[in-house]
Ligand SMILES: Cc1cc2nc3c(=O)[nH]c(=O)nc-3n(C[C@H](O)[C@H](O)[C@H](O)COP(=O)(O)O)c2cc1C
């Protein structure tokens with residue numbers, strides 16, 4: 001059963017906007033999966049059924065799309081999804097040790113979620129930050145030029161201060177090092193969960209709104 | 212040093228992404244002028260005259276590709292911002308630091324191509340890039356640079372931002388079209404090419420972020436002036452992403468033609484800790500490797516790199532020093548392709564898995580003497596004849612790309628691989 005009726009007004013509004021952005025309803029399936037993830041906490045079967053109803057696709061069609069992409073988390077993830085790049089350039093500069101440190105510090109194996117649901121840890125392929133290797137993301141917000149020790153500190157900080165909005169610039173300042181390029185001025189938008197932070201999805205949080 | 216793409220961000224490092232800065236530095240005046248004074252054909256002609264080649268990896272001449280569009284409408288323009296080739300991070304800088312340059316480039320290109328709806332496909336792992344584009348699109352709409360009747364010209368253009376969700380293969384242009392259509396991101400069999408039958412089966416042009424970011428300069432200064440920059444056949448400037456064991460990693464916008472020696476030692480500052488250079492990858496994870504003995508004095512151009520059996524590809528230069536275990540490095544790259552194979556073609560799906568497994572076996576100290584031949588044999592099944600450029604029996608070039616690290620270590624580091632197998636020593640991976 002779809003539970004679209006339970007979606008927040010805001011989410012339904014965004015869903016409508018996304019649906020009208022394309023010449024074909026089916027095209028909205030990817031953005032809708034993000035909005036559904038935000039609304040339901042994961043892209044589980046229920047979320048997929050919601051998206052099927054919105055797009056007029058069958059649940060099987062939606063499932064075949066959802067399962068193709070790594071960022072639709074069908075089993076849900078913790079409060080902080082820590083993605084460690086272990087592709088070639090990061091590997092050359094010690095990414096495996098960074099991953100090891102994060103696994104150790106959070107007591108969470110690669111690909112799993114901690115028992116208290118605070119952390120999910122995953123190794124990922126290149127995240128386009130190779131000039132600032134090794135690179136990690138928290139809820140897809142970037143930290144470049146991290147070290148084993150700083151990675152441990154990052155995990156302890158997340159655990160201790162539980163930021164409601166994960167801000168890339170803040171993490172970079174506290175735990176980062178070499179960047180791929182000059183980032184320029186700090187951004188005030190960040191992620192409110194492990195869904196990429198975008199206005200269109202309602203997933204962007206603003207520093208100024210932080211309580 | 213001529214900079215085109217990074218001029219604004221170098222001069223205004225604090226606010227190059229702001230609309231006000233863009234406008235204060237001549238931004239959107241070119242669009243205004245083109246809409247008022249140029250025909251669509253004239254815009255296309257400038258791009259053709261510029262000799263601009265695609266910066267997404269295949270180096271295809273942009274003007275020539277644009278010429279393939281049949282006179283059918285609607286047509287679409289899709290901007291490839293899926294940047295996921297390991298080692299590549301240049302488009303991210305262009306998206307984050309100068310989003311309006313890209314948007315004006317899209318508007319000019321779309322006008323030339325008679326397109327009224329364009330898409331920007333940004334990889335899901337680039338939320339900041341997407342937010343910058345999202346905001347810049349809203350600003351451009353607000354100022355009348357996008358939308359209906361742009362600047363009173365009667366020309367309409369809408370641009371839709373589409374976020375990927377973690378799949379390298381969606382960078383392949385036909386997979387990208389499927390992804391936008393709301394399908395699995397699997398490549399299509401070509402022909403038909405997207406220019407003839409693309410998005411929603413309509414004529415479609417797919418171009419890379421960097422490619423299109425050059426268009427405002429080309430229209431402002433004239434195609435021939437662009438063509439005059441740099442060596443023939445490698446016209447213009449180009450963004451390179453330098454990473455690995457160099458002292459100064461980063462993005463560099465350069466005029467092509469310097470030697471690899473100058474690139475690595477002058478631009479990159481040389482190798483960290485004064486170690487010796489072992490090898491480098493000149494054009495992203497898909498490219499065959501280069502070694503100091505043979506390639507340091509080869510010029511960094513599209514043609515010279517190809518003559519020496521590799522490619523500039525996505526512009527990602529990955530440098531490895533003498534401490535690098537080349538089997539471990541090759542394994543890391545093969546593992547990427549194995550993970551990213553969409554699984555449609557048997558040689559790619561099975562072959563990449565086998566390559567990964569055999570390399571892992573060697574790395575875990577259990578290599579067998581037949582493994583060298585086995586690696587080459589599996590590679591030959593994915594890319595028959597192991598030629599360069601590779602023969603392709605698969606639907607897309609991902610499969611054949613996966614053998615580049617294998618042929619490279621076999622050509623240049625065979626003794627080292629042999630030794631690793633003989634030693635039966637485990638390396639942690
Ligand atoms: C597996 C694969 C991945 C690709 N990834 C990208 C990419 O991330 N970005 C890109 O611009 N082109 C990528 N390409 C190349 C595109 O298919 C296409 O050639 C390009 O976007 C065309 O734009 P251009 O002519 O401006 O380079 C990829 C190709 C393949 C086969």
Ligand code: SF4
Nearest residue numbers: 555556559605607610
């Ligand atoms: S070569 Fe590989 S990635 Fe490309 S279509 Fe075939 S299976 Fe998919």
Ligand code: FES
Nearest residue numbers: 085090126129130
């Ligand atoms: S290899 Fe890690 S960000 Fe590219």
